[in-house]
Amino acid sequence: MKLFLDTANIDLIKQWMPTGVIDGVTTNPSLIAQEKNGNIKAALLDICNMVNGDVSIEVVEKTPEKVYAQAKEISNLAKNVVVKIPFAQEYLPVISKLTKENIKINVTLIFSLTQALLVSKLNVKYISPFIGRWDDIDIDGMELIKDLVTMKKNYNFKTEILAASIRNVIHLQKSILYGADVATIPPLLLDKVFKHPLTIQGIEKFDNDWKKLNKTNMFNEK
Numbered sequence: 001m002k003l004f005l006d007t008a009n010i011d012l013i014k015q016w017m018p019t020g021v022i023d024g025v026t027t028n029p030s031l032i033a034q035e036k037n038g039n040i041k042a043a044l045l046d047i048c049n050m051v052n053g054d055v056s057i058e059v060v061e062k063t064p065e066k067v068y069a070q071a072k073e074i075s076n077l078a079k080n081v082v083v084k085i086p087f088a089q090e091y092l093p094v095i096s097k098l099t100k101e102n103i104k105i106n107v108t109l110i111f112s113l114t115q116a117l118l119v120s121k122l123n124v125k126y127i128s129p130f131i132g133r134w135d136d137i138d139i140d141g142m143e144l145i146k147d148l149v150t151m152k153k154n155y156n157f158k159t160e161i162l163a164a165s166i167r168n169v170i171h172l173q174k175s176i177l178y179g180a181d182v183a184t185i186p187p188l189l190l191d192k193v194f195k196h197p198l199t200i201q202g203i204e205k206f207d208n209d210w211k212k213l214n215k216t217n218m219f220n221e222k
C-alpha cells in the first residue's frame with residue numbers, strides 16, 4: 001500500500017520524506033491557498049523535486065478546453081506530476097484524450113461507484129474517493145472504499161483507489177483493511193500514529209528500567 005501526504009506545506013513534506021514511508025503527495029487548491037506561497041509554480045516544483053513519487057496537482061480552470069491546456073501545462077512541470085481533475089461529465093472527453101497521451105490523471109471528488117467506474121474505463125492512474133466528506137453528512141464513507149475494491153477486482157481495472165479526505169485513524173485503518181491501493185494522509189494525522197499512549201508508555205518503561213542498570217555503554221562490562 002502506498003502512503004501519500006495530503007499537504008502543500010513544503011516544511012512538512014521535508015520533515016516526512018526522510019522517514020522513507022511517504023510514496024507521494026496530494027495537493028488541491030484549498031491546501032495550496034492555506035500555504036500562501038508567493039510563487040505557486042516554484043513551490044510546486046520544490047515539492048516535485050523533494051518527493052520520490054507521484055505529486056498530484058489540481059487544475060483550476062473551468063471550461064474543458066482550458067482544463068485540457070492547463071492539464072498539459074501541469075504535466076510538463078515534472079516527471080512525477082499527476083494531474084488532478086474533478087469528476088464532471090464535460091471533463092470526460094478531456095480525461096480520455098489526456099490518458100491516451102499517457103498523462104497521469106487523478107480524478108478527484110469521487111463519491112459513487114458509478115463515477116468511479118466511468119473514469120476507471122478511461123484508464124486514469126488514480127481515483128480519489130472522499131471518505132471524510134461522506135461522513136460530514138452522516139453517511140459512512142468507508143463503504144465506498146469497500147465497494148471500489150470489489151469493483152476493481154471484478155473488472156480487473158488498473159486504476160488505483162486513492163482513499164482521500166481521511167480525517168481520523170479509523171479512516172486510515174479501514175482503508176488499509178479494505179484494500180485501498182493508496183491512502184493520502186494529512187500530516188497532523190500521521191503525527192497521531194506516533195503518539196500512541198501505549199507506545200509512549202512502553203518507551204518510558206524501557207528507559208527507566210535501563211537507567212537502573214547504571215551503564216554508560218550497552219556492551220561495556222565494566
Ligand code: E4P
Binds near residue numbers: 166
Ligand atoms: C486529497 O486528494 C483531497 O483533496 C483531500 O484529502 C480532501 O480532504 P478534505 O475533505 O479533508 O478537505
